[in-house]
Amino acid sequence: MHCHTPREIADADVLLVGNPNVGKSVIFYELTGKYATVSNYPGTTVDVEVGKIRDLNLKVVDTPGMYSFFSITEEEVVAKRMILESKANLIVNVVDAKNLERSLPLTLMLIESCKNVILVLNAMDEAERLGLKIDVKELEKRLGIPVVPTVAIKRKGLDKLKEKIEELSKIEQKKRIFKLGDQLEEKIKEIESKISGEYPVSKRFLAILLLSGDKVAEELTGVRGENFSYKIAMEYKRIADEILDGIVKIEETKRIKLDELTLNPILAIPLTIFFLYILYLFAGVIGAQILVDAIEGYFEENVNPAFNSFLESHVENYWIRELFGGEYGIVTLGIRYAIAIVFPVVTMFFVAFSLLEDSGFLPRIAYTLDVLFKKIGLSGRAVIPLMLGFGCGTMATIVTRVLESKKERMIATLLLAVTIPCSAQFGVILAIAPSFFGLLIWAATVFSVFIAVGFASKSFFKSSPSFFMEIPPLRIPSLQNVIMKTLTRLRWYFFEVLPIFVAISVVIWVGRITGIFDVVLSLLAHPTSLMGLPKEASKVFLYGFFRRDYGAAGLYDLVDNGVISFRQTIVAMVSLTLFVPCIALFSVMMKERGIKFALSVFLVAMTIAFSVGMLLNLLLQEVGI
């Protein structure tokens, strides 16, 4: 993360650069055929992705979105480093045609960098729908660079873009600078004279960055910076406004009513319940009741008995038989959990989740919840990593890089690890929920814990965030993207999950041979019984140590066999959700936040899981559930 740009990427020819959520990754995919995750919210790409442009022998890099060179968040720094360190001589600056005014200052700075620049006006379909008319010819003339209007998702304008890329990869564009006002210009000259050596960008550009106090430029040139970033930003804004004068005409504003409606705070709660219901339909009903029943049934009735009797007749040693078969074997437990329970549920969950992600509804809900978010020490921006946690907490923890302060990153990481169930776990929970009502009890409890942990950590970390998040437009999800994203996630999931599930079976096997398994189980039996759960449930928590979904799958087994009641199911769902983060999440936490933090989270999670489980059990008993 903090190291220099890797070689393969430093060798690139073309950089895709622009504000978040403008369609860079869609364009990257259309140019290269290599899928980079596309979602309808800012901050989807947090690291760089490289690919070859089809038919042209050029390497192109998809970068995380950046608003400006005066960067605040880590992923913006990643993009900036790319521009300053890569030898790539061509920048494809993608902007949202609806927001030209806001993004043009960045375009000007890119032109100033002395690399060749192409300006792509993407999402022209939406701009037209809003009645915006952009004078492309005149804009080209004023900027002195090619301007290509596109509708990336419909492949419109991309051939033209490819033509321009080919053209500009061969010739040097005429360079131009934008004068910044006398006082700044003098300073620029002064600093420029201190810079020695060769760089992939112009010295004038480096001097401007140094003047704005840029750390990356300081590191690169060894020259100390100053702090004029505000002045510089205002100058570029002034120049951008001059250039845009008369370029964008608004025909008549046709607003989409729904857009505004969804920003109404009163609607946030029913909308959230509605989305929960959609997830439940997909993962709980289609995934669990239909697919799991079929596949699991097949395993229970055919695969497992056949496999076990095969072992009986071919393998003499009891423990070897137990390694592969029996109640806990690699095939009968590990692979069955992965393929028959987790896989179908997760697939349906990913489909539903992608639909929600691409619609643009989720960040709107977050926006309406901003007041609440502030109370727990986070800005509205945090909703993205938190939301991604419903996919995978490990990925989401990495995405907390989009948050501005370290404090916010810690709070978000803690909330992710403790209160947000990951897709597999959530999927199985949706699957075993005894009813939608039961699911609502679960959701309300987990949400209350979320708020409580949030409040506590706000005062603990003393975080006071400033709100800054863009609301993406509402969009109809594209079927192709939903399929691509689901497949990409599934592939990643499958490769990750299957080996781990096999490994866990082996660990359990070793635990049983050595007797450690029984010791840990008897340790867990105590808190388990305090929560009113049968002793079989302690196994679920033991599995949960390794992977949350493994634990969840174990819970599914209990419910399926009718071992636990309605109340017990809900208590187990809640405490398993809050239970310690899985091994993968733990190691990422350690990497991103340090071992002390990771260990504390582990302890906090376990304490919360058991105490909330006990309380909930008492409460439900009290109201007669």
Ligand SMILES: Nc1nc2c(ncn2[C@@H]2O[C@H](COP(=O)(O)OP(=O)(O)OP(=O)(O)O)[C@@H](O)[C@H]2O)c(=O)[nH]1
């Ligand atoms: N209507 C419309 N939507 C588009 C167009 N191009 C991209 N989108 C949508 O815009 C959203 C963002 O696309 P991405 O490619 O993920 O954006 P990005 O610039 O890579 O975003 P970050 O990685 O967050 O910086 C997705 O929902 C796309 O489907 C377009 O031309 N028209």
Ligand SMILES: [Mg+2]
């Ligand atoms: Mg992207």
